[in-house]
Amino acid sequence: MELPLVVGVDGSESSLQAVDWAVDEAARLGLPLRLVYASLWERYEGGRPSFSTDRPSEEVMAEHIIASCGERARLRNPEVKVSSEVLPDGAVSVLLHAAHESSALVTGSRGRGEVAGMLLGSVSLTVAARATCPVIVVRGAERNRQGSFGRVVVGVGDSTEGSAALRFAFHEAEARGCALKAVRAWRRPAHEHVDSPLIADDAARSHEERASTLLTDALRDAERSHPQVEVRRQAVEGPAHKVLLDASADADLVVVGALRRHGHFGLQLGRAAHALLHHAECPVAVVPQRV
Numbered sequence: 178m179e180l181p182l183v184v185g186v187d188g189s190e191s192s193l194q195a196v197d198w199a200v201d202e203a204a205r206l207g208l209p210l211r212l213v214y215a216s217l218w219e220r221y222e223g224g225r226p227s228f229s230t231d232r233p234s235e236e237v238m239a240e241h242i243i244a245s246c247g248e249r250a251r252l253r254n255p256e257v258k259v260s261s262e263v264l265p266d267g268a269v270s271v272l273l274h275a276a277h278e279s280s281a282l283v284t285g286s287r288g289r290g291e292v293a294g295m296l297l298g299s300v301s302l303t304v305a306a307r308a309t310c311p312v313i314v315v316r317g318a319e320r321n322r323q324g325s326f327g328r329v330v331v332g333v334g335d336s337t338e339g340s341a342a343l344r345f346a347f348h349e350a351e352a353r354g355c356a357l358k359a360v361r362a363w364r365r366p367a368h369e370h371v372d373s374p375l376i377a378d379d380a381a382r383s384h385e386e387r388a389s390t391l392l393t394d395a396l397r398d399a400e401r402s403h404p405q406v407e408v409r410r411q412a413v414e415g416p417a418h419k420v421l422l423d424a425s426a427d428a429d430l431v432v433v434g435a436l437r438r439h440g441h442f443g444l445q446l447g448r449a450a451h452a453l454l455h456h457a458e459c460p461v462a463v464v465p466q467r468v
Contacts, residue, residue, distance in 0.1 A: 191285030342434035
C-alpha cells in the first residue's frame with residue numbers, strides 16, 4: 178500500500194499554494210493525499226463550563242480550514258483521493274509524527290501568523306530539519322511552482338550524503354517526464370596560490386575535471402535504474418549553496434540531501450539546504466540521509 182502525501186495546512190495563502198502543489202504531485206505519483214491541521218483547542222476544552230453550548234472559536238476555525246482545503250484539493254483534481262484530519266497537537270509535532278507514515282511531507286513557506294517578510298516560517302524549517310521522510314517546502318514564483326520549466330535540479334555532494342536525494346530526484350524527473358540537472362559545486366583549495374595565469378587555468382581545469390568525474394560516478398547507479406531520464410551534468414565553481422540558488426531560478430524543483438546523524442536531536446540541515454529553504458526561487462525538497 179502506497180504511503181500518502183501529507184500536507185500541513187493552516188489556512189494561510191502559503192499553505193493553499195502547498196495544497197495545490199501537493200494535489201498535482203499526488204496525481205503524478207498516483208498517491209493518496211492527506212491534509213492535516215494542527216489544533217490545540219481540545220487541550221483547553223476542560224476549562225470551558227460543562228453547561229456551555231458555545232463551541233470554541235478555534236474548533237470552528239479548524240473545521241472550516243480543513244474542510245475548505247479539502248474542497249480546494251478535490252476541485253483541483255477530482256481523481257486524487259483526499260482525506261483530511263484535525264489533530265490535537267502543535268504543528269511541528271503533528272507533522273513530524275505524520276512523517277513516519279508518509280511518502281513525503283509538503284508545507285508552505287510561511288504559516289498563518291508568521292511575521293510579514295519572514296524568509297521561512299519556523300514550522301517549515303523545523304520539520305525540514307528533523308523529519309524522517311522527504312519534506313517539500315513550496316515556495317517561489319507561480320511558474321516555478323506549476324512546473325513551467327520542465328527541469329528538476331539536484332545537488333550532488335559526496336556519495337554517502339546524497340544517495341537518497343538522487344533517488345528522489347530521479348523518481349521526480351521520471352514522474353514529470355522532464356530533464357534532471359545534476360549539479361556539483363567545486364572550489365579551489367584556500368591554500369592554492371599560483372603566480373602564472375597559465376598554471377592557474379590548468380589548476381582550475383584539474384579541479385573541474387575531478388568534480389565532473391565525481392559527478393559521473395555518483396550518478397551511475399541512479400542512471401542505470403532510470404534510463405529514460407535525460408540527465409544534464411554541470412560542475413560549477415563556487416559555494417554549493419550559491420550554485421544551487423542560481424540553478425533554482427529556472428527549475429520546477431530543487432532537491433538536496435540532509436544528513437540525519439543517529440543520536441542528534443537538533444536541527445540537522447547543511448548550509449546548502451538551509452540557504453535553499455530561505456531563498457530558492459522554486460519549491461525545495463529536503464531528503465534525509467541516515468548516517
